[in-house]
Amino acid sequence: MVIEPFESALDSVPGSHPYPRTSRYHDAEIAVHVREDGTEVRYAKRRLVPKPEGETSAHVVSAGERPDHLGQRYFGDPGQWWRIADANPVLDPRELTEEPGREIDVPDGLGHV
Structure with a gap:
């Protein structure tokens, strides 16, 4: 996923998206x-995991790998561990790397999964 500089700048604008x-x-x-007292609570609706x-x-x-390590290695961003x-x-997610020698799938490319 290619993010243009102006798009990433929007991420820091309060209220643009949580x-x-x-x-x-x-x-x-x-x-x-x-709530009963009128207080509004915003939340993200349930996210269904898409088919890859x-x-x-x-x-x-x-040994010693963590999901964030894999996000950095394959997507250049440790926060992208969720794609894997x-x-x-x-x-x-810790199950991904808790067993050395385990074979896991990594999505190819940088497209949004």
Whole structure:
């Protein structure tokens, strides 16, 4: 995913969107819950994990690796670990790297999964 400089600048504008463009929640619908006292609470609606689009490559986990390490290695951003988590059947992202020697799928390319 290529982000133009003017687009990333919008991420720092308060109120533009609660999640940056690189977040897995950026496209999530934002809803408002109104409490009995009238206080509004904004929240992201449930995000369903999309089916991976495109090809994946195998990665064999090394001792000491963490999901953020993989995000940096494959996408140039440690915050992109969620792309790898989405491509693998895990409930907790730490499961991706807790077992050295495990083979996991890594989405190819920098397109949004």
